[in-house]
Amino acid sequence: MDILRPALININGRIYRKNLIKEEHYEDEEEEDFSYSGPVTDQCMDEPCDTNNIEQTEKGFRCAIDVPSVLYKYIIGKKGETRKRLESDTKTSISIPKQGVEGQIVITGPQKSAVASALTRVEVLIESFRRKQPFTHFLSFALNHPQVQEGFQRFKEEVLEHCSQDGGVDDTIFQNPAKLHLTIGTLALLNEQEVMRACELLQQCQDVIRDTTEGKPLALEVRGIEYMNDDPSMVDVLYAKVSPQDGSDKLQQIADRLVEHFVAAGLMVREWERVKLHATVMNTLFRKDPSAEDKGGSGRQNMKDREAFDARNVLEMFGEFNFGACELNSVQLSQRFSSDCTGYYCSSGHVTFS
Incomplete structure (x- = not known):
């Protein structure tokens, strides 16, 4: 066939x-x-x-x-x-x-x-x-706000205190709090001209974004955790759930419009009908490579030599964990395998909500 x-x-x-x-x-x-x-x-x-x-x-x-x-x-x-x-x-x-x-x-x-x-x-x-080239950049919403970082550190300490005896659970698989983020989509930008073109495309989206947010920062709540595979005893990636405090789908609208724009320009490949908004908090890729990034997919990528962890107790005990609230005011074109002075990924370009 x-x-x-x-x-x-x-x-x-x-x-x-x-x-x-x-x-x-x-x-x-x-x-x-x-x-x-x-x-x-x-x-x-x-x-x-x-x-x-x-x-x-x-x-x-x-x-x-x-x-x-x-x-x-x-x-x-x-x-x-x-x-x-x-x-x-x-x-x-x-x-x-x-x-x-x-x-x-x-x-x-x-x-x-x-x-x-x-x-x-x-x-x-x-x-x-x-399409076979590894991604070099990604569109992201930064979640490394002080309150969310503090909540994440609390989550890590409590998980290690209560679940460290569960298979595969240790401190090496937790996200770097300075790099907490939502991945919107990944890009393989293969020279400086393509990076500049991606920055221009992002700037073209600013009016649409501000129309959606009404020119104001978007108040978010980071609460609850979830996994994407079908076996909670064999999990590779655990995510925190994120939602606007006003109950709207504004964040989802912005993410979907960004992907639509970049896909139409040929700089991004569409993987899902809608962007799966999530913030990685635990990832078994970090066990061997602390700089690894999540592509925002099913959580089963790069399975070779990867040791899953038993998340059943984590899910039961921390299923509604409150990581905190923050105001989101920009979308970044982030560079993979990089860090700026704050510890977040270096930005090749950004647009603001307000």
């Missing part, structure tokens, strides 16, 4: 069919070949629909596209085989900057349709392998 109904990829409003064909290996990754299907609602066309960035020259046609340097190797391929195949199949020439040098991939050819075909294939390869 995977062959009959291949996955579809949306790139700049165009839909591509993803055909799984194992051809080359890049450090345990598999290259995949693709075919362009045209818009889903339209009939397939011989030539891709978007050729606006292809210009005519004295020698034929030319197209240049910005590509982060970390993705060059996927267009070049092992011993240059991928580029050679693309050039041979499309009767074009593909020029790629040296590894580590940020620049443009330039496609030239005698016919516009040939350059368009090569462009399509390069774009699909780039999009495919971009």
Whole structure:
């Protein structure tokens, strides 16, 4: 059925069919070949629909596209085989900057349709392998307010006092209180230009955010804990629940609109219909890597060599634990594996609610 109904990829409003064909290996990754299907609602066309960035020259046609340097190797391929195949199949020439040098991939050819075909294939390869890159940044609501940090420290002390004999429960799996946050969505920003573009997208959301909050900070309550897998005796991530004090869904609206905006721009991949708003308080990833971050998913990521913990007593005793209240007044574009002077993640950009 995977062959009959291949996955579809949306790139700049165009839909591509993803055909799984194992051809080359890049450090345990598999290259995949693709075919362009045209818009889903339209009939397939011989030539891709978007050729606006292809210009005519004295020698034929030319197209240049910005590509982060970390993705060059996927267009070049092992011993240059991928580029050679693309050039041979499309009767074009593909020029790629040296590894580590940020620049443009330039496609030239005698016919516009040939350059368009090569462009399509390069774009699909780039999009495919971009999705395999680890995330570098994430949109976040910071919860490292003094009252919430104090509540979290109280929670940690009481859990260790009453539940330290439960399997897998120890002080290494607790969140750093200075990094308490809500993850809205993750991004793989592969060069400085993409970081700047993400900052611009975030700024574009400011008016929508302020319309939702009526130009005021949002008062939040952090109360209660939950887990996402189906076995409380084998838990990897425990979350604190967060809700606006006025009972509204304003925070959810802001998070969903942000994801919608970044997904439409191609900088974020949608994982859920709605953002799951939660603050990680215990995570077994911290056991070996205190700097690990939660992707905001099911809580079962990176399972290799991961020791779960028995959360039954924690859930029973602290199910309605009150971590405290705070006022939220900004959304951050946070940099993974970083710390600023407050201990929170370094910010590449932010917008305020008021």
